[in-house]
Amino acid sequence: MSNRELFIAFWTILVKEIRRFTRIWAQTLLPPAITMTLYFIIFGNLIGSRIGQMGGFNYMEFIVPGLIMMSVITNSYGNVVSSFYSTKFQRHIEELLVSPTPNWIILSGYVIGGSVRGLLVGLIVTVLSLFFTDLYIHNFWVIISVVFLTAILFSLGGFINAVFANSFDHISIIPTFVLTPLTYLGGVFYSITLLPEFWQNVSQINPILYMVNTFRYGILGVSDINIGVAYAMIIGVIVILFSYSMYLLNTGKGIRQ
């Protein structure tokens, strides 16, 4: 395929993905908006006002970057895992497999599609947060780059989950039992400096901590971890997940007999 044909194939998958999640907006875009609004009201306004300062900022200001990132993570992951698993389940993955579209384009289409949903939900949550607090921009490029890289990383994670999933139960196990605990323990609601030293060290192996803190650095200028290390870790994980996803596609794991 020529470069133009490759772009058309990529664009087709991307448009199909965007059409899917916008068609079912009541399941994909509305729930995170409602959930995050409740977080802002309960944790930010009601409880947050009693907590006082966290990391040098009032509690609402502190949790907003984490909640935005939490929306991006869960929606990027959720979009690809459910979309690609449905594609397998309904067997219309065969439409792609019989076509000349190369595997890296298939993967890119789904991953960018998932990232677009993650970023769109992130934007919705950001706009909603403005009703509750002022947002600072400490470093615009850090904000944009880390949110985009995070969306890609978790879209890749969702893709790998979907490849291995054999039932709808399998696509909810990882988000429920792995992703949610890691997100809650990843510094969304607290600074890890509040933890005893042992648990601070344990927290360092949670990848979500790096993303939340880097994003918080972009907005507030404070972080519990080194930003350079965070970028290296995020990019490294993306490279590993992308390579593994390509291996799964090339060998036909879960999609070819």
Added chain:
Amino acid sequence: MTTALSIKDLRKVYNNGFEALKGISFDVEEGDFFALLGPNGAGKSTTLGIVSSLVNKSSGQVEVFGYNLDTDASKAKCELGVVPQEFNFNMFEKVEDILITQAGYYGIPAKEAKKRSEFYLRKLGLWDKRDGPSRSLSGGMKRRLMIARALMHEPRLLILDEPTAGVDIELRRSMWEFLREINARGTTIILTTHYLEEAESLCRHIGIIDRGTIITNTSMRELLQQLNTETFILDISPAQSQCPKLEGYQVTLQGDHTLLVDVEKSQGLTRVFAQLSEQGVEVTSMRNKSNRLEELFVSLVDKTLEDTAKGDSDNE
């Protein structure tokens, strides 16, 4: 003449150890209308699955118009259109979107894809349904949608895995006409079907696969010439209480108005009519007991079964 599909020593062993294909080889020439027949579980769908890149082969080679599926997959896939046995499109997508999306996977720009989708939707009687979700289509319409989808990139080789299964007679015949038309325009067609009348009516060459082995690969004419005995059903008058005797023929009386007569290729039917006439029996109508290809198919598959059983007992 160019070879549209070349399969060499194709073998497939599934993870559970079942050997679905035992090293089959066959070619399909450009412009042909080829039937790949076989009983359930014979290996037809596995063969077509490998050609369509939906099943991983264990060993062997597949070439589509000279493009090797391992080393030149992109070009090979561009030459190939696939209509699978089961519905495999997104039931929530609009009919027209399914076609335009499929064209996009082949790098066809949206404007051209829209033009082609209109052509095929009109041609296959689905134009009025273009804006509806595909799940609202009837079974026959869904089959036609899959044919339209497979043609969007205008492949030179079209593979249809039981395209008329569950389709009513009228629709089946209109689909036959459509397939004949695109074959006449130069598209090579490979078809699997359980309706042997369909294969006999449409196809010029035939391959029969049984338990992972090609047992016959020849032209339809040559295959039908192998048929030695045909059974005819004769409706007779007046009613008979005893079976009339026809010298040289095996005859069975079924009820009191129907005769089953086995006629060998060398015998012809004239003497049947003459002998019945001499006995005062009139033939009011006549038909084949079963389709000729069906008789051959059954005898070939049965023969392989007997050979295998004999081989097994010899080994014991």
